[in-house]
Amino acid sequence: MIRTQALTKDFVVSRSRTVHAVRGISLDVEPGELVAVLGPNGAGKTTTLRMLTTLIPPTSGTAEVAGYDVVTHPDRVRAAIGYVGQGGAGGASQRVRDELVTQGEIYGLDRRTARSRAGELTEALDLTEQADRKIESLSGGQKRRLDVAVGLVHEPSLLFLDEPSTGLDPHNRANLWQHILRMRTAAAEPMTIVLTTHYLDEADTFAERVIVVDHGQVIADDTADALKAELAGDLVTLRVPPEHAAPLAGIAERASGTRSVRVLRAGGVSTVEIRTADGPGAAPGLLRAADAAGVPVSRVDVTRPTLDDVFLGLTGRSLRETAVVDAPDGGQGTVATGSTGGGSTNLTNNSSTNNSSDSDSSDKKEVLA
Numbered sequence: 001m002i003r004t005q006a007l008t009k010d011f012v013v014s015r016s017r018t019v020h021a022v023r024g025i026s027l028d029v030e031p032g033e034l035v036a037v038l039g040p041n042g043a044g045k046t047t048t049l050r051m052l053t054t055l056i057p058p059t060s061g062t063a064e065v066a067g068y069d070v071v072t073h074p075d076r077v078r079a080a081i082g083y084v085g086q087g088g089a090g091g092a093s094q095r096v097r098d099e100l101v102t103q104g105e106i107y108g109l110d111r112r113t114a115r116s117r118a119g120e121l122t123e124a125l126d127l128t129e130q131a132d133r134k135i136e137s138l139s140g141g142q143k144r145r146l147d148v149a150v151g152l153v154h155e156p157s158l159l160f161l162d163e164p165s166t167g168l169d170p171h172n173r174a175n176l177w178q179h180i181l182r183m184r185t186a187a188a189e190p191m192t193i194v195l196t197t198h199y200l201d202e203a204d205t206f207a208e209r210v211i212v213v214d215h216g217q218v219i220a221d222d223t224a225d226a227l228k229a230e231l232a233g234d235l236v237t238l239r240v241p242p243e244h245a246a247p248l249a250g251i252a253e254r255a256s257g258t259r260s261v262r263v264l265r266a267g268g269v270s271t272v273e274i275r276t277a278d279g280p281g282a283a284p285g286l287l288r289a290a291d292a293a294g295v296p297v298s299r300v301d302v303t304r305p306t307l308d309d310v311f312l313g314l315t316g317r318s319l320r321e322t323a324v325v326d327a328p329d330g331g332q333g334t335v336a337t338g339s340t341g342g343g344s345t346n347l348t349n350n351s352s353t354n355n356s357s358d359s360d361s362s363d364k365k366e367v368l369a
């Protein structure tokens with residue numbers, strides 16, 4: 001469904017400065033996969049999605065999407081995909097329901113089908129009460145839900161979602177996911193979905209495959225479980241009096257399956273943190289060895305790793321430090337504006353604006369209709 005080879009994107013910002021936003025991404029996504037792309041701010045996620053959706057041309061490398069090259073056949077690619085860009089919608093005087101119907105018709109639905117889709121989507125995304133209101137009067141989270149609805153109205157077989165749930169409250173995040181998953185399985189051919197998110201729990205729970213991007217490159221690509229098992233491991237934490245910490249750390253280092261041991265000290269107690277392949281399997285043996293050595297353990301915790309531990313293990317940095325959590329207005333201030341002011345960009349036909357300004361990072365207007 002998607003095949004990229006050594007895809008790169010450079011933004012020439014000034015004569016002396018070029019941003020290497022994407023530095024050689026090679027990917028294969030099979031039909032029906034649900035892939036989450038994770039990475040800190042500025043990692044190159046949006047830039048990659050914008051290349052795959054034909055909004056900006058690659059600097060080098062190739063990308064085939066839905067069977068067509070993004071550079072030579074952008075119209076074919078656009079007809080086959082849906083795209084919900086990052087950032088909130090701009091103001092518009094169109095009403096919510098009319099916007100959805102118009103977008104559906106632009107994608108070739110007849111009016112009756114477009115109206116029934118608009119009805120389903122407003123209901124699924126909790127916009128029924130707002131359906132007859134003007135877009136400019138919606139709250140940030142409501143606008144974001146409309147962006148997503150616009151991206152879904154023609155039921156594309158391949159859907160790109162750039163931080164679809166940023167800015168939504170927990171109830172609406174849950175609704176959105178329920179709808180995405182239902183729609184995906186209801187389709188005749190299972191829908192392929194590529195999304196970016198800073199909510200690691202979403203990627204962990206819903207994605208079948210997680211691609212971790214950092215500094216414009218893919219640094220890991222597997223199922224969440226495999227990544228956690230391979231790159232992070234479980235954490236066994238043992239609490240002991242400080243004078244027993246060093247002997248216990250020695251025992252832990254010699255135990256089979258141990259990957260790393262760290263001793264922390266706070267408030268008169270020490271904790272020995274042991275990263276190990278199988279925490280529940282290792283804990284009893286560690287306790288027995290501690291007991292035999294006369295080390296009094298006052299508390300044991302076994303925690304499974306998170307995707308943040310995976311990133312930490314790969315880069316030494318935490319994704320949480322850069323995560324965008326619950327942005328109140330549905331985006332990070334950048335605006336992807338379609339013909340009607342929605343954050344979903346209309347991707348049909350006209351390719352004349354394909355080469356939107358490469359050098360202006362503040363200009364994310366993508367008017368393609």
Ligand SMILES: Nc1ncnc2c1ncn2[C@@H]1O[C@H](COP(=O)(O)OP(=O)(O)OP(=O)(O)O)[C@@H](O)[C@H]1O
Pocket residue numbers: 011012013019020021039040041042043044045046047048086357358359360361362
């Ligand atoms: N039009 C542009 N001109 C210059 N630099 C750009 C442009 N678009 C993106 N960049 C730069 O490219 C890099 C990658 O940006 P990108 O938007 O792809 O990151 P991202 O992974 O989507 O981050 P976030 O999580 O913040 O959305 C950043 O350093 C960004 O500033």
Ligand SMILES: [Mg+2]
Pocket residue numbers: 045046047086162
């Ligand atoms: Mg982005």
